[in-house]
Amino acid sequence: MISKPRRILISLAAIAAVAVGAIVALTGYLGSIELAPLPTAEVAEPLKKSLTKVNAAFTSSWKDLKLDAAPQALDHTVARRLSLALTGATPSLEEIRRFEKLATNGDPTQSWLSHLFEDQRYNNYLAERFARAFVGVGPGPFLIYRRRRMVNWLSEQLAVNRPYDELVRDLIASEGTWTTNPETNFITVAVIQDGENKGPDEVKLAARTSRAFLGISLDCVQCHDDKFGDRWKQEDFHQLAAFFAQADMTVSGVREKETKEYEAVYRGKKEASTVEPLVPFSAELKPEEGSRRDQLAHWITHANNEAFARAAVNRTWAILFGRPLVDPVDDIPLEGPYPPGMEILAKEFVKSGHDFRFLVRLIAASEPFQLASHSGDPVMPVTAEQEAAWAAFPVTPLRPEQVAGSIIQSASFQALDNDAHIIDKLRRYGETNDFVKRYGDQGENEFQEESGTIPQRLLLMNGKLVGERTGENPIMNSSTRVAHYSSSEKQAIEAAFLALLTRKPTPEELTYFEKSLIDKKQKPRAQASADMYWALINSTEFSWNR
Amino acid sequence: MNTSPFGACHSSDHLSRRFFLRSSALTGLGWLTPLSQQLARGAEKSGSRPKSVIVLWMQGGASQLETFDPHPDSAISHGAKAIKTSLPGIHFGEGLEQTAELANEFSILRSIVSKEGDHARATYHGKTGYRPFPGLVHPAIGSIITHELPAPTLNGTPVDIPTHISITPGQFPARGGYLGAKYDAFQLHDPVNPVPDVKASTDQKRTARRIDSLNVLEKSFAAGRLPELEKERTLHRSSIQRAQSMMSSHQLAAFNIKEAPKAEREAFGETRFGRGCLAAIRLVGAGVRCVEVTLNGWDTHINNHEGQLNQKQQLDPALASLIKGLKERDLYEDTVVLVATEFGRTPKLNVTDGRDHWPHGFSVLMGGGGLRSGQVIGETDRTGKSQDPADKVLVQDLHATILNRLGIDYEYEFMTSIGRPIALSDGRPIAALL
Numbered sequence: 001m002i003s004k005p006r007r008i009l010i011s012l013a014a015i016a017a018v019a020v021g022a023i024v025a026l027t028g029y030l031g032s033i034e035l036a037p038l039p040t041a042e043v044a045e046p047l048k049k050s051l052t053k054v055n056a057a058f059t060s061s062w063k064d065l066k067l068d069a070a071p072q073a074l075d076h077t078v079a080r081r082l083s084l085a086l087t088g089a090t091p092s093l094e095e096i097r098r099f100e101k102l103a104t105n106g107d108p109t110q111s112w113l114s115h116l117f118e119d120q121r122y123n124n125y126l127a128e129r130f131a132r133a134f135v136g137v138g139p140g141p142f143l144i145y146r147r148r149r150m151v152n153w154l155s156e157q158l159a160v161n162r163p164y165d166e167l168v169r170d171l172i173a174s175e176g177t178w179t180t181n182p183e184t185n186f187i188t189v190a191v192i193q194d195g196e197n198k199g200p201d202e203v204k205l206a207a208r209t210s211r212a213f214l215g216i217s218l219d220c221v222q223c224h225d226d227k228f229g230d231r232w233k234q235e236d237f238h239q240l241a242a243f244f245a246q247a248d249m250t251v252s253g254v255r256e257k258e259t260k261e262y263e264a265v266y267r268g269k270k271e272a273s274t275v276e277p278l279v280p281f282s283a284e285l286k287p288e289e290g291s292r293r294d295q296l297a298h299w300i301t302h303a304n305n306e307a308f309a310r311a312a313v314n315r316t317w318a319i320l321f322g323r324p325l326v327d328p329v330d331d332i333p334l335e336g337p338y339p340p341g342m343e344i345l346a347k348e349f350v351k352s353g354h355d356f357r358f359l360v361r362l363i364a365a366s367e368p369f370q371l372a373s374h375s376g377d378p379v380m381p382v383t384a385e386q387e388a389a390w391a392a393f394p395v396t397p398l399r400p401e402q403v404a405g406s407i408i409q410s411a412s413f414q415a416l417d418n419d420a421h422i423i424d425k426l427r428r429y430g431e432t433n434d435f436v437k438r439y440g441d442q443g444e445n446e447f448q449e450e451s452g453t454i455p456q457r458l459l460l461m462n463g464k465l466v467g468e469r470t471g472e473n474p475i476m477n478s479s480t481r482v483a484h485y486s487s488s489e490k491q492a493i494e495a496a497f498l499a500l501l502t503r504k505p506t507p508e509e510l511t512y513f514e515k516s517l518i519d520k521k522q523k524p525r526a527q528a529s530a531d532m533y534w535a536l537i538n539s540t541e542f543s544w545n546r
Numbered sequence: 547m548n549t550s551p552f553g554a555c556h557s558s559d560h561l562s563r564r565f566f567l568r569s570s571a572l573t574g575l576g577w578l579t580p581l582s583q584q585l586a587r588g589a590e591k592s593g594s595r596p597k598s599v600i601v602l603w604m605q606g607g608a609s610q611l612e613t614f615d616p617h618p619d620s621a622i623s624h625g626a627k628a629i630k631t632s633l634p635g636i637h638f639g640e641g642l643e644q645t646a647e648l649a650n651e652f653s654i655l656r657s658i659v660s661k662e663g664d665h666a667r668a669t670y671h672g673k674t675g676y677r678p679f680p681g682l683v684h685p686a687i688g689s690i691i692t693h694e695l696p697a698p699t700l701n702g703t704p705v706d707i708p709t710h711i712s713i714t715p716g717q718f719p720a721r722g723g724y725l726g727a728k729y730d731a732f733q734l735h736d737p738v739n740p741v742p743d744v745k746a747s748t749d750q751k752r753t754a755r756r757i758d759s760l761n762v763l764e765k766s767f768a769a770g771r772l773p774e775l776e777k778e779r780t781l782h783r784s785s786i787q788r789a790q791s792m793m794s795s796h797q798l799a800a801f802n803i804k805e806a807p808k809a810e811r812e813a814f815g816e817t818r819f820g821r822g823c824l825a826a827i828r829l830v831g832a833g834v835r836c837v838e839v840t841l842n843g844w845d846t847h848i849n850n851h852e853g854q855l856n857q858k859q860q861l862d863p864a865l866a867s868l869i870k871g872l873k874e875r876d877l878y879e880d881t882v883v884l885v886a887t888e889f890g891r892t893p894k895l896n897v898t899d900g901r902d903h904w905p906h907g908f909s910v911l912m913g914g915g916g917l918r919s920g921q922v923i924g925e926t927d928r929t930g931k932s933q934d935p936a937d938k939v940l941v942q943d944l945h946a947t948i949l950n951r952l953g954i955d956y957e958y959e960f961m962t963s964i965g966r967p968i969a970l971s972d973g974r975p976i977a978a979l980l
Contacts, residue, residue: 374770381770395775440727445683450727451781457789458743467747512762531752535759540782541767
């Protein structure tokens with residue numbers, strides 16, 4: 001622990017350093033000093049092959065439906081989508097300026113992705129998104145569940161691009177303690193701590209496993225056979241649950257105990273009966289060796305278990321687009337039919353060795369991701385049919401932490417990654433949590449699309465975070481800094497639009513805001529700039545992915 | 547999709563399903579069960595419908611034995627004292643003296659049973675009428691009411707403040723669930739503080755300028771995009787408008803309990819819960835549909851009697867003043883009041899003199915809204931051995947009763963986003979209360 005006076009001293013020094021650094025670097029972001037361009041990346045050969053197949057699937061489906069595709073999205077727009085999906089915030093002005101200088105031989109999307117994959121924010125943010133599906137958002141059982149450790153572990157796996165099948169096997173078959181083997185938190189989050197059924201809850205684990213890794217909502221048949229189709233029987237669920245029966249809580253953490261059995265009461269029966277572990281389909285893929293959880297883990301992640309690859313594709317697609325390819329994200333029919341792209345993406349993902357970054361690169365490069373969410377001609381706007389067929393990019397709500405992250409990011413010119421100063425990080429952590437709570441977090445139902453709410457609007461119109469980040473503050477806020485240090489109104493407005501909306505202003509917008517800034521000096525100018533920032537943050541465009 | 551807690555539901559799927567429901571009843575398909583038909587008719591006869599609901603939520607599990615269902619002088623009372631109420635032969639736990647005097651103003655339900663013994667699950671069950679179901683969040687009763695009833699008005703003026711409010715909700719605020727986040731309760735912490743974020747951060751002139759520049763941005767955003775984007779999906783600009791109406795509404799005063807006379811504030815008790823109940827009356831008076839006020843701290847696994855008494859001292863003045871206040875304002879007939887909890891507590895004391903969770907026969911109060919009062923429904927046994935109380939009432943039956951009383955077709959099946967139709971409530975109205 002640092003003592004209090006010392007902490008204040010450190011903070012003051014930091015503020016001074018930030019201020020001096022900021023003014024020196026400022027001219028760079030505003031356009032007059034040379035910033036280094038981003039390193040270039042190209043569409044690699046294996047990616048090119050897969051991409052041709054994916055694109056063909058979509059273009060032929062559009063042809064069948066007699067739909068035209070929306071025009072190509074701007075490179076800036078694609079970069080914004082990727083930053084929001086993979087780092088939880090809009091790109092910083094500095095990153096955008098470097099992106100704009102990209103050498104012409106580089107592929108913009110692939111170069112931007114290479115840039116993001118190197119960023120610690122990518123590991124951290126995506127780990128949190130994964131954790132929602134794998135362990136949920138709740139605090140979980142007391143002492144034996146450490147969500148933070150789990151997220152850190154996932155972040156480490158993402159940092160080295162661990163093959164996705166290996167990662168999932170680790171979770172399902174994990175053994176040890178929740179602190180030294182953080183992947184065991186996948187099991188301990190489901191532990192019942194009191195009562196007759198103490199220990200890991202097979203029902204919860206089976207439900208989580210089938211949803212997160214197979215994209216099948218098998219838990220719907222926990223109490224009775226499938227009412228809405230005859231695919232699943234009650235046995236299917238309980239036989240899957242039986243794979244978790246031998247997971248046991250011991251002094252040395254999660255262990256397998258071979259004598260434990262799973263019992264269930266079937267509908268219409270009075271007595272509980274012992275249930276043998278059986279997989280619900282493709283039994284030939286299950287190895288006979290290993291512990292029950294080992295066997296299950298290998299069966300789920302088997303290269304020929306298409307459900308596993310489809311579930312990964314669907315979730316990754318949903319993270320990138322804000323909407324899954326098959327909705328809901330964890331209820332993909334086992335025998336189809338599938339939307340175009342799904343089966344090819346799944347196959348290519350398996351072929352890549354379950355390479356997660358490859359999958360992200362492939363989806364990001366695909367035609368649907370590269371399209372605009374608007375038409376080229378305002379008289380003929382995008383139609384619902386186009387959007388439904390992925391012939392136009394869907395407009396979806398941003399998640400609360402993406403909105404908060406973007407507000408905080410936009411107040412500074414440089415990316416707030418791990419190199420960002422400690423006071424920036426501390427402030428961001430506290431502010432984000434408070435904001436997310438008030439904005440309304442959907443928890444595990446993160447792809448349930450909901451309209452904007454009044455508390456959300458009040459929070460963005462009048463709330464503390466926006467007020468502090470757009471108010472007059474020459475040290476901390478870009479709104480004041482662009483007002484004072486840009487060489488022209490146009491430069492200030494462009495910087496604001498790029499920092500907040502990742503696009504340049506339209507001629508009409510430029511004229512409008514030039515009028516509001518021109519001839520104003522000192523405080524009135526800073527206020528006019530703050531008002532512009534406020535308007536940008538309160539626009540639909542800021543809170544929605546497009 | 548184009549619905550909000552401030553407006554009636556006009557969605558097309560909703561209308562067509564309603565139409566189907568009506569026409570099927572007309573053609574004799576018998577969609578409605580005889581019981582609900584009978585109840586619906588009965589309710590119509592009794593005149594005007596209540597307009598609002600107040601839920602007082604006893605978080606943690608109030609002990610039926612120390613509150614509304616004591617068994618004086620039995621072994622399971624474990625020495626807890628009981629007091630007489632205004633109903634002959636009916637007792638409450640000590641500490642509820644003011645409420646006991648008003649026992650003829652509500653009905654006492656002593657036989658609520660459920661299958662949920664875990665706080666989170668049982669609270670979900672209590673607030674939504676459904677047990678937790680993976681992949682789906684059911685709406686809380688206040689969300690259903692705001693969704694189903696038309697946008698409220700007060701003396702002909704639309705209500706500009708949120709119409710579904712949770713006060714001091716803690717971990718479990720009322721949620722819109724499959725009806726959408728716009729039906730989430732507006733959350734309010736101790737009403738002693740002003741409502742957050744309703745004050746514009748700049749003067750009027752700058753605010754006007756900000757809104758004006760917003761219009762420029764919205765115009766470029768709309769260009770070439772889906773024509774119904776605002777109306778059917780984002781509701782962004784309409785939410786800003788409603789937020790602005792709320793910010794400038796004099797109805798915001800309803801939140802400000804400091805406006806109430808000192809004597810009234812004191813009568814509710816100088817507690818957070820007391821202030822919440824006072825705010826609830828003021829909000830219902832301003833046209834709000836549903837207010838939920840939570841009193842946390844009932845989870846007495848250790849020293850049950852002492853813990854329960856402490857809770858009752860907060861509940862008693864607030865609840866009694868709430869009923870009296872509603873009556874004085876002529877709002878009691880218009881407002882259903884429900885005092886509920888997630889489960890009761892075990893008849894046995896544990897080794898630390900606490901009582902543990904007991905979902906096999908616990909108590910709630912229901913009154914106001916033209917419901918029949920002064921009745922005791924159900925009975926638990928004096929030995930505490932039975933898990934099967936007489937005249938059992940299920941948690942979902944409370945929901946069906948309230949919705950039915952409000953004139954809402956509780957059996958109506960809503961088509962959820964996962965493509966599964968779910969009834970607003972799958973309980974049955976309690977005939978004795980209607």
